[in-house]
Structure formats: C-alpha cells, structure tokens
Amino acid sequence: MKKTVIKGIAFVVIFVISLVVISMVANQGNGDMTAPMPAASLPTMAIVEDGQEINQMYGYTMQMDTADMRESITPIKTARQISAVVHGYGTEIAGVSYELRSIDGSRLIENTELTGTQEGDDLYLSFRLKDLMKEGEEYSLIFLVNLDESRQVRYYTRVIQADYYLTEKLDFVTSFSDATFDAEVFAEKGYAKKLETNSDGDNSSFAHVDIHCTSSQVTWGSLDVTQIEKPQIWVKEIAPQTASFVLSYPVSYTEGGSQVSASVTEYYRVRYTGDTMYLLDYERTTTQYFTEKSSRFTESGLQLGITDKNVVMKESDGGNVFAFVQAGALYVYNSADNRLARLHSFRDEDNDDLRARYENHSYEVLQVDETGNVTFLVYGYMNRGRHEGECGVSVCYYSSTLNVTEEMVFIPYNKSAGLLKADLETLSYVNGKNDLYLMVDGNIWHIGLEDKSSEIVVSGISTAGCRVAENDSMLVWQKDLKDYGSTLEFMNLNSGKLTELKAGEGNFIQALGFMGEDLIYGIASAEQVQEDAVGNQLFPMHQIRIQDFEGNILKSYEQAGVYVTGCRIEENQISLERISLADGRVTELSEDQILYNDEIPESKNYAETASTEETENIVRIVLNSVPDAKKVKILTPKEVIFEGSREIVLNGEEDQNRYYVYGQYGVIGIEKDPAAAVRRAYEAAGAVTDEAGRYLNKRDRLHSSNQIMAIDGDYADNERSSLAVCLDTIFQYEGMVKNSSSLLAAGQDVLTILEENLDNRTVLNLQGCTLDMVLYYPDREIPVLAVMQDGSAVLVIGFNEQNVVLMDPLTGTVYKKGMNDARSMFEENGNRFIAYS
Incomplete structure (x- = not known):
C-alpha cells in the first residue's frame, strides 16, 4: 500500500516537473518567435475644402479595382482646382503624383507629378486638373505617394466637375454636429425643428439615435459627453x-466614476434648395471601447456599455468559452480559467493613432473549442502589421495554451472591403478538418488551411438560387445554375460530401432555405411554370418538403389546388406565400404556416440590455457562470512570427450578373435581381452600381422635372x-430600326428583345x-x-412634382397624368417596369 502511494506521489511530482519544463521551453520559444503587432507606418491623405479637411484617405500598398473604391466624392468647380494634404506621421515622402481615370479605371485621362509645400510632417498640395473632364460625370482620382524606391502607396477618391453647393451643405452638417454637444445652441439654431420626432425614435439608448428621436436624446440628455477630436468627414x-x-x-464620458471613451459615427442626408436646408435623414451610432479590466465583470455579466445590442459572438459547445467583437476588436473569455484575452485589434493602446482607429475591417469567429482555442477571420482593410495597406482575408488561430495568435492563411482581395464583407456574410465556414469555405466574387471556394490549397466548389453561384444554413454548415444550389431546374446540389460542409436532390420526371425543383441544418425546398410541375411576355417567371410549387442531409423527409406540405410561390423563415415558423390557379388566372391566397418542432439550441452566453440612470440603456453579456471578478486574468497575446508567405491568391472568374447596393455608410448588399437591388437602395437612400462602377439607379435626382423631348x-x-x-x-430613340412586331410574333419576350438589340446597355x-x-431613368x-x-404598354418619359409624362400608343399621344393616379395605375398592373442603363 505504501509503495503504491509513493509511486503515485512520484508520478505526480514528475508530471508537475514535466509541465514546468515544457512551459519554460514553450515560453522561451515564444519569446524568440512572437512579437506585438507593429505600429502603423503609412501616411494618410485628405482633400482640403475651404481650409477644412474632408474625404480622408487611407493608403493601399496593393493596386485596387478602381471601380469599387467609392469611399468618398469631391465636387470641383469649373476651375477644376483641388487642394490636398499628405500627413506623413514622420515618414519621409519621396514624391507624389496623381492619375485621373474613368470611373471603372479602364481609361487614363491624365497623370501628373505634383510638388507641394512641406509643413512639419505634412505636405500640402494644390493643383488644377486638365480640361478633359465632362461636366457632371464622375471620375476616379488616385494619388500615388512614393515613400522610397520600392514602396508606393495609393489613395482613392472620386471627383465630379459640378457646383453642387458643397460649402453650404458642409457648413450645415458640421454646425449641426457641433451643436449636439450643447442643447441650448441646438435649440437656438433651430436644429430641433429639423428633427422628425415621433414614436419610431428610440429614446432609451445613446447607442443608436436618429432623426425620429427627441432633441434631448440627440443632444446626449444628461450625459456629459466631450468630443476628443474634430470629426473626420466623408x-x-x-x-x-x-x-x-x-x-x-x-468622445469621452463618465461611467461608474471612471472615464471611458467611445467611437461615434454620424450620417446626414440633406437637401438644399438655395434658400432652405432640409434634414432628410440623420443617424448617430455610439460604440464604447471595451476596457480590459476585471471591473467589467459583475454578477450581472460582462459590461460592454453603450453599444449595439446585436453583439457578434460565438461560444464553444459547452458554453464555457465564448468570443465576442466590440468596437473593432476581438476578445475571448474562458470561464473555466477565468481568463480574458484580446485576440486581435488594430487599435494601439500605447499610441492613440488615428490610422489604427480607422474601422474598415470586420471579424468572423469560425470555431471556439472548450479549451479556449479560437479560429477566426480578420477581413477588410489592414491598418497595420504584416499586411498594412492591403485588403483581404487573414485566417488566424489563437492557441489558449501558448497565448499566441498565428496567421494560417492570407487571401488578398483587390476590391473594396465592403464588397468582401457582403460576400463573406453569405458564407464563411471552417470544419474540423481545417477545410475553409468562403464566398468570394460569387464563387464558393474550398481552401485547405493545412496544405494551402484552393479550388472552386461552384462558380457563378449568386445567380443560382443559392441558399446557406444559418450556421453556414450546409449549402445548396441549382445544378444548372438557374433559379430552378431538375436537380439541386446539397453539400455538407462538415464532411465535404455532396448529394443530389431530383425533382422527378415532369417536375422542377427550387431551394427555399434552411431550418437549422434541414433543407426546405419546393416541387413544381414543369407544365405549370410560366413566363409572361415580359419574361417574369411564375413558379407554383404544389409540394414543400423539409429534408435532412441523410435524405429523410421530416415534413411535407401539400394542398389540392393550392400552390406556394415563396416563403419566409422566422425562428421555428415557416410562412408560405400561396396562390390558386384556375383557367390561367392567378389568385393570391392568405399565408399558411409550418411549425417546426425541433428545438433550436439556445446560447448559454447571450447579450442583453440593461437600464442605468447614468448612461441610459447599456449592453452586457450574461455569462454561463458568474466569475470571480477579482481573479480575472487579462491577457494580451502576441503574434507568431514566421518566414515566407502564407498567401493564397484566388484566381476565379467574377460573376458578372451581380448588382452592388450602397447605403448610408457603403456597401449594404449584393443582389442578383436588379429589382431587389433598386428597392433596397431606394429604401436606404442609396445607389446601385454594376461591376464596372456604373450607376444603375440612385435615389437622388438631377432635376426637379424633366422630359425626354426626342420621343413623340x-x-x-x-x-x-x-x-x-x-x-x-x-x-429609334437609341438610333436603330427594328421590327419589334416580328420579334414578338416569333415568341421572344420583351427582356430578350431588348437584351439582344441594345448593345452596350x-x-x-x-x-x-x-x-x-x-423615375431615375427619365x-x-x-x-x-x-x-x-x-x-398593352406605355413609356414613362418624364415627370415633375405633380405629374408623370407618358407616351401611350393606344392614344398615340404624349400626355401628363397625375402622379398619384399614375402610381395607382401601375400598382394595379403589378408595377411591371423595364429600363436600361
């Protein structure tokens, strides 16, 4: 018995000594092979307008696709004079030049070397563009800054030769912003009257304030807020x-007796009529910087402060470890070890550098395990570090044991960070075998993180009725890359296995979405699938199925004489949009619901709002287990240094049938349907462009009234x-003669006729x-x-504030119709419009 005890004690002693030795060796290695992220080193630029800096530009060390660089635009008057500044931050500037290009970047208009005036670290430039611009047309302006013989940095903006009252609009916006910090000034200047205060405004939180809030909420209520720096303006x-x-x-303010800081972003949309300035929209978001202190942990949870309640977070299966994103930084908390680690942040705590604070990047947490290891993506613009000045995807792995972060793969991307974000939000997933699946430019890629391999799983998927499960683990698309067909490809991204779902003879099949990891799809008879004269499709599904990957039909919906045309998926409920068909006539029916009984697992750690007297509603993360706040360990991992490159270049053809939707702050989505893109952009008071950067629609009009006089x-x-x-x-208007009657008689639909005959449109x-x-088009x-x-058909060829101008072949005339009457007429006929650009 004694020998057994002695052997046990000896084993424990040897085991502990071994752990200490291994830890010492590991730490010694980390000391040699890890380092903090280097500080930012690239200069910044800005346009100078009447002595004020606007349209700040951050440098790119790679050549970007000019068409997608839409961060800002500067209107220039007929003199075409531009002033700019280069902030060197101690970096010596060897030379500066610029290129003026067409908006898609394909045509070089002019390129010129510049000389400037040096004032400390700043280089001031003043130059005049040549008389080669068309008035009212947008161009890309690219500054090329040489730092030395081998390093050239590019800065992108847009310019337009037009007098659009920039000074007046800019003065209003900056004055309004300044007044939000003083309620009396805000009222005296009449800004409170420009708000549209109503019940739509949320006056319970400073995290999101808009034009519908009260003037008290817009002016920060009783919270004493100080603006730390002048705003950057785009x-x-x-x-x-x-x-x-x-x-x-x-900004800074007091919270719980301590001074904290936050990032504030304001959005303004204004209209200036020459004598009156209208505030069309206003929005302010505030995101408190997370303070990495044990005092943030309370019995109520992890306090984040003033921030969006929709916290990006992912937890391990057992819920003991979770990663979360706050104010442009990524953290992980391990409740078992009571450790909080900041996995990634471009902000420099020791040097509050404007370049490091610039937020044009995002995070995606791919995997969190129970030991605290995290696989994650950093994607977008890289402010500092190994890839400073590049845009792309950095795939990283955090080792909880060694407390280090290592980059596994870097994927460069030469389009804007906003377009990259829109694609990755559709699909980004890694399985247990280190197989990474990403959507990039409308292609689904499989990337081997171990062997650094890459291959396209399916291309052009954005036009193929693609659907992705909410957790990204399941993927489905049409085999023939159309909205519907005879076969679906159903892929399990955990195993990499692919299976086919057949519609059956005489039928078509269409994917509708996922409920958890189970696929929802519909079956329609090929005989009942219709296309009208315009080319619009009617896909009446007589049966809806829910099926798992193993092929088991979990639920089926079918009613005699009833057809489903679409569905909405909300939590455990599927709402079916239904019609009936009789004698070729379509009659809309009320929606029906399918309840899905399988439980959707709830998170063990979750974000909630809590009311405070000092800062109104704040956000906190309710933890799976209550920590001992006094014993929380705060860790700052270092980065693993490695030689060589881990870069993977994705060489795939871009899907050309995609429409980029821009909203308040930039890209808000990519659509395959132009109508969906236009609706989404209009609601966001934004714009739609194609892959070449050409506008296809904008909310803003050039004229208060207009008519195409060449059409009789x-x-x-x-x-x-x-x-x-x-x-x-x-x-005829486009300068060609066609016999449309014969084309229609041959069975061609309107879309096909226009597409085949309107060249370069x-x-x-x-x-x-x-x-x-x-009305954007006339x-x-x-x-x-x-x-x-x-x-029958009419042409919409003009408008004013009260009327729309129509060319109606049934009367053979061009006439005006009241705007409200015209709206009602087109709505009753299904708003079936076709335009071109």
Whole structure:
C-alpha cells in the first residue's frame, strides 16, 4: 500500500516537473518567435475644402479595382482646382503624383507629378486638373505617394466637375454636429425643428439615435459627453440638391466614476434648395471601447456599455468559452480559467493613432473549442502589421495554451472591403478538418488551411438560387445554375460530401432555405411554370418538403389546388406565400404556416440590455457562470512570427450578373435581381452600381422635372401592338430600326428583345419597383417601359412634382397624368417596369 502511494506521489511530482519544463521551453520559444503587432507606418491623405479637411484617405500598398473604391466624392468647380494634404506621421515622402481615370479605371485621362509645400510632417498640395473632364460625370482620382524606391502607396477618391453647393451643405452638417454637444445652441439654431420626432425614435439608448428621436436624446440628455477630436468627414454622395455625409470622431464620458471613451459615427442626408436646408435623414451610432479590466465583470455579466445590442459572438459547445467583437476588436473569455484575452485589434493602446482607429475591417469567429482555442477571420482593410495597406482575408488561430495568435492563411482581395464583407456574410465556414469555405466574387471556394490549397466548389453561384444554413454548415444550389431546374446540389460542409436532390420526371425543383441544418425546398410541375411576355417567371410549387442531409423527409406540405410561390423563415415558423390557379388566372391566397418542432439550441452566453440612470440603456453579456471578478486574468497575446508567405491568391472568374447596393455608410448588399437591388437602395437612400462602377439607379435626382423631348407620340394599329410600338420607339430613340412586331410574333419576350438589340446597355427587369424608384431613368433621359396585365404598354418619359409624362400608343399621344393616379395605375398592373442603363 505504501509503495503504491509513493509511486503515485512520484508520478505526480514528475508530471508537475514535466509541465514546468515544457512551459519554460514553450515560453522561451515564444519569446524568440512572437512579437506585438507593429505600429502603423503609412501616411494618410485628405482633400482640403475651404481650409477644412474632408474625404480622408487611407493608403493601399496593393493596386485596387478602381471601380469599387467609392469611399468618398469631391465636387470641383469649373476651375477644376483641388487642394490636398499628405500627413506623413514622420515618414519621409519621396514624391507624389496623381492619375485621373474613368470611373471603372479602364481609361487614363491624365497623370501628373505634383510638388507641394512641406509643413512639419505634412505636405500640402494644390493643383488644377486638365480640361478633359465632362461636366457632371464622375471620375476616379488616385494619388500615388512614393515613400522610397520600392514602396508606393495609393489613395482613392472620386471627383465630379459640378457646383453642387458643397460649402453650404458642409457648413450645415458640421454646425449641426457641433451643436449636439450643447442643447441650448441646438435649440437656438433651430436644429430641433429639423428633427422628425415621433414614436419610431428610440429614446432609451445613446447607442443608436436618429432623426425620429427627441432633441434631448440627440443632444446626449444628461450625459456629459466631450468630443476628443474634430470629426473626420466623408462626402458619400452628392447631387445638385441633395448630399450624404458621414462623420466619425471619438468622445469621452463618465461611467461608474471612471472615464471611458467611445467611437461615434454620424450620417446626414440633406437637401438644399438655395434658400432652405432640409434634414432628410440623420443617424448617430455610439460604440464604447471595451476596457480590459476585471471591473467589467459583475454578477450581472460582462459590461460592454453603450453599444449595439446585436453583439457578434460565438461560444464553444459547452458554453464555457465564448468570443465576442466590440468596437473593432476581438476578445475571448474562458470561464473555466477565468481568463480574458484580446485576440486581435488594430487599435494601439500605447499610441492613440488615428490610422489604427480607422474601422474598415470586420471579424468572423469560425470555431471556439472548450479549451479556449479560437479560429477566426480578420477581413477588410489592414491598418497595420504584416499586411498594412492591403485588403483581404487573414485566417488566424489563437492557441489558449501558448497565448499566441498565428496567421494560417492570407487571401488578398483587390476590391473594396465592403464588397468582401457582403460576400463573406453569405458564407464563411471552417470544419474540423481545417477545410475553409468562403464566398468570394460569387464563387464558393474550398481552401485547405493545412496544405494551402484552393479550388472552386461552384462558380457563378449568386445567380443560382443559392441558399446557406444559418450556421453556414450546409449549402445548396441549382445544378444548372438557374433559379430552378431538375436537380439541386446539397453539400455538407462538415464532411465535404455532396448529394443530389431530383425533382422527378415532369417536375422542377427550387431551394427555399434552411431550418437549422434541414433543407426546405419546393416541387413544381414543369407544365405549370410560366413566363409572361415580359419574361417574369411564375413558379407554383404544389409540394414543400423539409429534408435532412441523410435524405429523410421530416415534413411535407401539400394542398389540392393550392400552390406556394415563396416563403419566409422566422425562428421555428415557416410562412408560405400561396396562390390558386384556375383557367390561367392567378389568385393570391392568405399565408399558411409550418411549425417546426425541433428545438433550436439556445446560447448559454447571450447579450442583453440593461437600464442605468447614468448612461441610459447599456449592453452586457450574461455569462454561463458568474466569475470571480477579482481573479480575472487579462491577457494580451502576441503574434507568431514566421518566414515566407502564407498567401493564397484566388484566381476565379467574377460573376458578372451581380448588382452592388450602397447605403448610408457603403456597401449594404449584393443582389442578383436588379429589382431587389433598386428597392433596397431606394429604401436606404442609396445607389446601385454594376461591376464596372456604373450607376444603375440612385435615389437622388438631377432635376426637379424633366422630359425626354426626342420621343413623340406614335399609334398602335392592327399590325403593331402598343407593346411593339413602345419597343420600336426605344430602338429609334437609341438610333436603330427594328421590327419589334416580328420579334414578338416569333415568341421572344420583351427582356430578350431588348437584351439582344441594345448593345452596350444593361437591361433591367424592375418588376415590383414603384414609380418613384424608376423615375431615375427619365431623369437621366432614359425611357421606362411599363407593361400592363392585358399586354398593352406605355413609356414613362418624364415627370415633375405633380405629374408623370407618358407616351401611350393606344392614344398615340404624349400626355401628363397625375402622379398619384399614375402610381395607382401601375400598382394595379403589378408595377411591371423595364429600363436600361
């Protein structure tokens, strides 16, 4: 018995000694092979407008796709004079030049070397663009700053030659922003009257304030807030009357007796009529910087302070470890070890550098295990470190045991960070075998993190009815890359296995979405799938199925004479959009619901809001277990240093049938359907562009009224229908002659006719868009075809504040129709519009 005890004690002693030795060796290695992230080193630039810096630019060490660099725009007057500044931050500037290019970057307009005036670390530039610009047309302006013989940094902005009252609009925005810190000044200047205070405004939190909030909420209530620095200002969009601005600056205030700081972003949309300035929209978001102190841990949870309640977080299966994102930084908390570690942040705590605070990057937590290891993505613009000045995806792994972060792979990306974010939000997933799946430019990629391999799983998937499970582990798409077909490809990203789902003879199949990891899809008879004269599809599904990856049908929905055309998925409920078909007529029915009984697992750590007297509603993370706040260990991991490159370049063809939607702050989505893109941009008071950066739609108009005077009335007769007359009129307007009647008689639909005959034009099916949305086109001298349910058609060729101007072949005239009456008429006929750009 004694020998057994002695052996046990000896074993424990040897084990402990071994752990100590291993730890010493590991730590010794870390001392040699790890280091903190280097400080930012690249200069910044800005446009100088009437002595004020606007449109701040951050440098790129890689050549970007010019068409997608839409961070800011500067209107320049007829003299075409531009002033700019380069902030060197101690870095010597060897030379500066610029390139003026077409908006897609393909055509070089001019390039010129610049000389400037040095004032300390700053280089001031003043130059005049040549008389080669078209008034009212946007161009890309690229500054090239040489730091030495081998390093060249690029800075991107847009310019337009136009007098759009920038000074007046800018003065209003900056004055309004300043006044938000003084309630009396805010009231005296009449800004409170410009708000649209109503029940839509949330007056319970400073995290999000908008035009519908009270003036007290906009002026920070009783919270004593101090602006630390002057705002950075970006002109996002500008038109003759309207303009959109974004302001960003840090603030400080007192919370619980301690001084804390936060990042504030303001969005303004204004309209200037020459004598009155209107505030069309206002939004302010505040995100408190997370203070890495044990005092943030309380019995109520981990206190984040003033911030968005939708915290990005992911936990381990057991809930003992979770990672979360706060104010542009990524953290992980391990409740078993009571340790909090900051895994990644570009902010420099020792040097509050403006370059490091610039937030044009995002995080995606891919995996968290029970030991505290985390696999994550940092993607977008890289402020500092190994990839400073690059845009791309850094795949990283945090080792909890060694307390180090190591980059596994870096994927460079030459388009904007916003477009990259929109794709990765669709799909980014890693399985237990270190297989990474990403959507990039409409392609699904498989990347081997171990062997650094890459291959396309499926290309052009954004036009293929693709659906992804909420946890990204399941993927489905049409095999023939259409919205529907005879076969679905169903892929389990954990195993990498692929299975096919067949519609069956005489049927078509369409993926609708996922409930958890189970696929929802519909079956329609090929005979009942219809296309109208415009080319719009009707896909009436007589059966809806929910199926798991093993092929088990979990639920089925089918009712005689009832067809499903779409669905919405909300938590455990599927709402089915239904119709009936009788004698070729479509009748809408009320929605029906499928309840899904399988439990969706709830998170053990979750974010909630809590009310405080001092800072109104704050956000905290309720923890799986209550920590001992006094014993919380705060860790700052270092980065693993390695030689060579771990770069993977993805060489795949970009899907050309995608529409980029821009909102208040930048890209808000990528759509395959132009009508969906236009609706989304209009609601966000934004814009839609194609892959070449050309506008396809904007909320802002160039004119308060306009009419295409080159289009006259023309009659329909027995030989030409009104639809054929409208098509012929469009072709004549575009300088060509076509026989639209014969093309229609041959069975071609309107979209096909226009697409095959309007060279170098993008034809847009805008069914479902409102009249107000499509007036963008006659504002730009482009007619809009409107097709009625009886097959007749008119052209929308103009508008003013009260009327819309129509060319109607049934009357052979051009006439005005009241705006409200026209809206009602088009709505009753399904808002079936077709335009082009």
